[in-house]
Amino acid sequence: MNNDQTRGEPSGAAGFHNWISLAGVVLAAGAFFSFLLLFAMDMRGGSSSPYLGILTFVVAPAFLICGLALMGLGWLWRRRLERRGQPGGSRSLAIDLSRPRDRRNLVLFAVGAAVFLLFSAVGSYRAFHFSESVAFCGQTCHTVMEPEHVTYTASSHAEVACTKCHVGPGPSGYIRAKLNGVHQLVATLRGNYERPVKVPPHPLPSEVTCQKCHRSDRQAGDLVRTYTHYLSDETNTVNTVRMLLNVGGGDPAEGPVRGIHWHTSSGHRIEYVATDARQLVIPWVRLTAADGKVTEFRTAKYTNDPAPEAIRTMDCNDCHNRSAHSFPAPNDAVDRAMAAGRIDPALPFVRSHAIAALTQTNETVAEGLEKIAGSLRAQYTNEARVASVIAEVQRIYTNSFFPRMQADWRAYPDHIGHKNWAGCFRCHDGRHQTADKTRKLGASGCNDCHKIIAQGSGESLAKVEWGGMAFVHPEPSSEGSDPDCFTCHTGGP
Ligand code: HEC
Ligand code: HEC
Numbered sequence: 343m344n345n346d347q348t349r350g351e352p353s354g355a356a357g358f359h360n361w362i363s364l365a366g367v368v369l370a371a372g373a374f375f376s377f378l379l380l381f382a383m384d385m386r387g388g389s390s391s392p393y394l395g396i397l398t399f400v401v402a403p404a405f406l407i408c409g410l411a412l413m414g415l416g417w418l419w420r421r422r423l424e425r426r427g428q429p430g431g432s433r434s435l436a437i438d439l440s441r442p443r444d445r446r447n448l449v450l451f452a453v454g455a456a457v458f459l460l461f462s463a464v465g466s467y468r469a470f471h472f473s474e475s476v477a478f479c480g481q482t483c484h485t486v487m488e489p490e491h492v493t494y495t496a497s498s499h500a501e502v503a504c505t506k507c508h509v510g511p512g513p514s515g516y517i518r519a520k521l522n523g524v525h526q527l528v529a530t531l532r533g534n535y536e537r538p539v540k541v542p543p544h545p546l547p548s549e550v551t552c553q554k555c556h557r558s559d560r561q562a563g564d565l566v567r568t569y570t571h572y573l574s575d576e577t578n579t580v581n582t583v584r585m586l587l588n589v590g591g592g593d594p595a596e597g598p599v600r601g602i603h604w605h606t607s608s609g610h611r612i613e614y615v616a617t618d619a620r621q622l623v624i625p626w627v628r629l630t631a632a633d634g635k636v637t638e639f640r641t642a643k644y645t646n647d648p649a650p651e652a653i654r655t656m657d658c659n660d661c662h663n664r665s666a667h668s669f670p671a672p673n674d675a676v677d678r679a680m681a682a683g684r685i686d687p688a689l690p691f692v693r694s695h696a697i698a699a700l701t702q703t704n705e706t707v708a709e710g711l712e713k714i715a716g717s718l719r720a721q722y723t724n725e726a727r728v729a730s731v732i733a734e735v736q737r738i739y740t741n742s743f744f745p746r747m748q749a750d751w752r753a754y755p756d757h758i759g760h761k762n763w764a765g766c767f768r769c770h771d772g773r774h775q776t777a778d779k780t781r782k783l784g785a786s787g788c789n790d791c792h793k794i795i796a797q798g799s800g801e802s803l804a805k806v807e808w809g810g811m812a813f814v815h816p817e818p819s820s821e822g823s824d825p826d827c828f829t830c831h832t833g834g835p
């Protein structure tokens with residue numbers, strides 16, 4: 343290259359022979375390199391963070407565009423100088439290796455370019471790992487994801503990365519997750535996200551999430567479970583129920599194919615339609631047996647046929663929907679703290695006061711904590727034990743109430759059981775039957791899912807009957823009034 347060649351030739355490839363355009367080339371090359379690297383890591387990784395898409399498809403291309411723009415800018419700038427008869431813009435690029443200055447510049451430029459490429463590679467790699475991490479999902483969007491992050495930390499799945507459960511299978515899951523990630527970031531930056539965050543519209547496909555770690559047909563058999571509750575009376579009367587939960591299993595080699603885990607064992611399929619976003623109302627259920635026989639159950643009011651796209655196949659998350667993010671109801675959280683000795687049951691009315699303190703209306707956590715202390719202190723003046731009650735109730739509040747996101751047990755129903763929410767009774771309420779009314783959806787009696795083996799307190803609780811006994815409701819006036827426990831029990835005061 344020499345000056346004579348370029349002078350008076352403002353357009354064409356030679357127009358890029360200037361430092362600005364060259365810097366643009368390096369930037370664009372770096373960005374393209376990062377893009378390829380991110381894309382490859384992402385593909386290889388299989389399950390990846392939805393937010394990585396922002397780097398791969400937004401940030402890297404943005405740098406690429408900047409690089410290209412810089413190239414063009416250099417070209418324009420040089421053409422302007424040339425038009426004015428000032429070839430100076432290009433002179434610096436008339437590289438003559440016999441000149442020390444040019445040699446030095448070239449070496450500097452080459453080293454700079456190499457370092458830049460290296461940084462973009464290392465940067466992409468680190469960004470990839472960061473965007474995969476729990477810290478990124480749970481803490482970067484601090485306010486928005488705080489409820490899910492805090493409840494996750496308290497769950498059995500605290501060591502399972504968010505992306506393990508939240509990115510669906512195959513290319514469609516990948517692309518959907520990327521698009522969602524970009525969409526969510528924009529919504530977060532603009533502050534126009536939903537409070538509380540909605541339950542995912544496409545529930546997680548459990549065959550590729552849960553079943554990576556859990557076998558669907560494993561025989562769990564009868565599990566012994568103990569539920570300890572207290573009444574809201576002066577003495578906080580304890581009331582315990584012990585039961586054999588018929589979880590069963592689906593592998594005939596290990597035991598009879600039956601019980602609660604029968605739903606998701608292989609051979610048959612259960613489909614349903616929910617008429618609300620939180621899937622609390624299920625008026626239509628279809629059972630396709632192993633031999634292909636189809637049975638449809640519906641409630642009396644539901645007379646139309648469901649739209650095919652509204653039909654969902656039942657999986658683990660239709661019962662275990664709170665396996666990673668449980669927002670315990672205040673009643674249950676307080677009962678658990680009392681049973682664990684963290685709240686002294688000897689304090690008169692402590693259960694009802696603790697629940698009332700938890701369920702006040704607040705704008706912020708700070709306000710909530712202050713009101714808890716204030717209201718409990720007002721109930722127990724001159725009582726030394728109140729300090730520990732306040733501390734425990736405040737701990738419960740911090741872990742399960744998120745006023746800024748309006749997230750607490752009311753926003754996120756738990757589908758296991760049937761006490762505070764419809765849960766199993768969304769289908770097993772005895773009101774789902776075939777259109778000709780000849781067959782009801784089964785397993786709707788009190789002993790079909792569990793057997794109560796002991797209940798009450800003291801001596802009565804010590805008497806175990808393995809054959810099962812009828813449930814004795816602790817509040818005699820409500821005895822046998824309504825099998826739908828959740829019409830009275832809402833989890834709150
Ligand atoms: C063990 C699997 C699992 C892990 C790990 C997990 N989640 Fe979830 N997540 C779920 C399930 C199941 C739901 C509810 C889906 C449903 O009801 O259809 C959910 C729901 C959500 C929701 C919607 C709001 C709600 O509570 O229903 C958000 C937001 C969320 N998760 C964020 C996260 C974040 C952030 C992490 C990591 C800190 C994480 N999740 C880890 C399984 C998981
Ligand atoms: C990466 C592996 C992994 C994935 C994915 C996973 N789990 Fe788990 N799960 C575990 C581990 C580990 C435990 C804890 C076992 C223990 O502590 O004994 C556990 C415990 C459980 C338990 C019993 C404890 C409890 O909280 O009730 C349930 C139920 C459960 N998982 C359901 C699910 C469901 C539903 C999904 C899919 C949304 C899922 N798991 C996804 C590994 C996983």
Ligand code: HEC
Binds near residue numbers: 587658662
């Ligand atoms: C029809 C509702 C329902 C479905 C569907 C369901 N489960 Fe469960 N599962 C339960 C109940 C109820 C329990 C017992 C809960 C308890 O311990 O209080 C349970 C217990 C468990 C446990 C703990 C069992 C043990 O041995 O300690 C695991 C793990 C589990 N389920 C995983 C799964 C997985 C994975 C799937 C999907 C393949 C699934 N469940 C589908 C209702 C269900």
Ligand code: HEC
Binds near residue numbers: 602604629758785
């Ligand atoms: C989406 C509807 C739906 C939900 C929700 C549901 N089930 Fe079922 N369940 C069914 C259907 C359908 C059958 C088959 C009934 C029949 O053949 O009559 C069934 C059967 C059963 C059986 C008998 C299995 C056997 O053959 O041994 C048990 C036990 C059971 N369910 C327990 C539960 C429990 C516990 C829950 C809640 C944790 C629950 N179900 C939630 C639809 C549902």
Ligand code: HEC
Binds near residue numbers: 569767
């Ligand atoms: C379709 C299955 C099913 C039927 C039918 C059923 N239950 Fe349950 N029940 C469950 C499951 C599952 C749990 C455990 C929930 C959990 O693990 O938190 C439960 C829990 C309970 C508890 C303990 C709740 C607590 O927190 O103290 C009582 C009491 C109870 N059932 C009573 C009854 C009575 C009474 C009937 C009959 C009107 C009945 N159940 C019918 C599935 C069923």
Ligand code: HEC
Binds near residue numbers: 673815827831
């Ligand atoms: C007509 C309303 C009503 C119905 C229906 C009802 N309960 Fe209750 N239940 C009450 C009242 C009121 C109390 C006393 C609450 C208190 O003292 O705080 C109570 C107390 C309890 C308690 C002990 C305290 C607590 O809050 O846990 C349990 C356990 C219980 N009920 C289980 C059930 C189950 C299971 C069902 C469904 C089979 C059911 N109840 C149906 C009104 C009802």
